[in-house]
Amino acid sequence: MPAPDMALVVDGIEKSFGDVKALRGVSFSVPRGSVLGVLGPNGAGKTTTVNVLSTLLRPDAGTAVVAGHDVVADPAGVRRSIMMTGQYAALDESLTARENLVLFGRLMGLPKRDAKARAHELLAQFDLLDAGDRKVSGYSGGMRRRVDIACGLVTRPEVIFLDEPTTGLDPRSRQGVWSLVSTLKQEDITILLTTQYLEEADLLSDNIVVIDKGTVVAEGTADELKARTGGSYCEVVPVRLDDLPRVRQLLAGMSHTRMVESGSDRVAIPAPDGARTLTEVLRRIDVAGIELADIALRRPSLDDVFLALTGRPRETADAAGPVDGVRS
Numbered sequence: 001m002p003a004p005d006m007a008l009v010v011d012g013i014e015k016s017f018g019d020v021k022a023l024r025g026v027s028f029s030v031p032r033g034s035v036l037g038v039l040g041p042n043g044a045g046k047t048t049t050v051n052v053l054s055t056l057l058r059p060d061a062g063t064a065v066v067a068g069h070d071v072v073a074d075p076a077g078v079r080r081s082i083m084m085t086g087q088y089a090a091l092d093e094s095l096t097a098r099e100n101l102v103l104f105g106r107l108m109g110l111p112k113r114d115a116k117a118r119a120h121e122l123l124a125q126f127d128l129l130d131a132g133d134r135k136v137s138g139y140s141g142g143m144r145r146r147v148d149i150a151c152g153l154v155t156r157p158e159v160i161f162l163d164e165p166t167t168g169l170d171p172r173s174r175q176g177v178w179s180l181v182s183t184l185k186q187e188d189i190t191i192l193l194t195t196q197y198l199e200e201a202d203l204l205s206d207n208i209v210v211i212d213k214g215t216v217v218a219e220g221t222a223d224e225l226k227a228r229t230g231g232s233y234c235e236v237v238p239v240r241l242d243d244l245p246r247v248r249q250l251l252a253g254m255s256h257t258r259m260v261e262s263g264s265d266r267v268a269i270p271a272p273d274g275a276r277t278l279t280e281v282l283r284r285i286d287v288a289g290i291e292l293a294d295i296a297l298r299r300p301s302l303d304d305v306f307l308a309l310t311g312r313p314r315e316t317a318d319a320a321g322p323v324d325g326v327r328s
């Protein structure tokens with residue numbers, strides 16, 4: 001029996017398409033009312049996982065229980081409890097957003113009055129009151145995404161699957177979806193969200209599952225994953241490339257030091273003591289009379305985590321790692 005406070009309990013799910021093993025035993029649990037971010041490179045198995053959990057695909061092996069319903073034994077129960085977006089092109093283009101929402105409510109069995117009231121509520125919540133009486137065919141991608149999500153909320157789901165909800169959206173629309181996720185979370189709805197944007201997972205998720213080649217390779221909060229990748233480090237860039245070996249030598253002499261990574265023009269060492277490590281590095285380099293172009297205390301970004309876990313950077317190039325601390 002799954003623990004009663006778990007909205008999702010996934011245990012050893014496998015799924016193949018012919019010779020392609022898309023999922024090789026995926027397991028994780030999601031507490032009710034929390035947000036799980038699912039990260040993984042292209043082809044990792046994210047969409048396949050979502051499709052199994054939402055009963056669009058039947059698993060070859062393993063079990064998955066969604067809001068108390070087994071995906072194989074009780075798919076109808078699962079479907080009543082969930083909402084999906086981005087999979088069904090469900091909106092009627094010739095209708096307004098308001099009409100679409102009322103239609104959805106009626107399909108869900110709401111009396112006309114209630115359907116209208118709920119439609120109005122959702123238009124307000126999704127900042128669509130102004131545009132709500134225009135035809136959906138004239139909407140931008142971001143507005144359409146909002147109506148799409150609103151339709152899924154006409155009757156309140158327990159679990160929501162968002163498969164790359166912000167891919168292809170402009171920054172403002174992306175912000176809109178982010179604040180929406182926060183709103184849903186406040187309403188105690190459980191959310192599973194896949195994303196290509198690591199800062200999105202970082203910002204929205206209570207927990208993150210990293211999937212690669214059909215298996216879970218890491219799991220934890222964003223901070224836990226970052227800590228696993230080695231914590232903060234101090235990065236030093238000398239003005240003259242000739243000074244690099246000397247810098248390396250100076251830093252290697254510091255206690256419990258190993259070089260983490262050195263790009264072609266820089267050296268980095270772990271900074272377990274944060275600013276104190278930085279100060280010590282500065283002191284040594286100063287004494288040696290070496291001129292620096294840059295020195296910084298860096299925390300690993302989720303990009304670094306991703307690279308460390310999967311051995312390859314992401315395909316998209318939207319995230320520069322955050323740099324904090326001192327710059328000379």
Ligand SMILES: Nc1ncnc2c1ncn2[C@@H]1O[C@H](COP(=O)(O)OP(=O)(O)OP(=O)(O)O)[C@@H](O)[C@H]1O
Pocket residue numbers: 017020021022040041042043044045046047048049
């Ligand atoms: N219907 C299908 N038929 C054959 N192979 C499939 C099918 N669906 C998925 N696959 C394969 O299964 C693997 C996992 O695909 P999936 O779509 O789950 O990855 P993903 O993590 O969602 O990737 P992306 O980031 O590109 O959306 C891939 O190798 C993919 O080619």
Ligand SMILES: [Mg+2]
Pocket residue numbers: 046047048
């Ligand atoms: Mg996908």
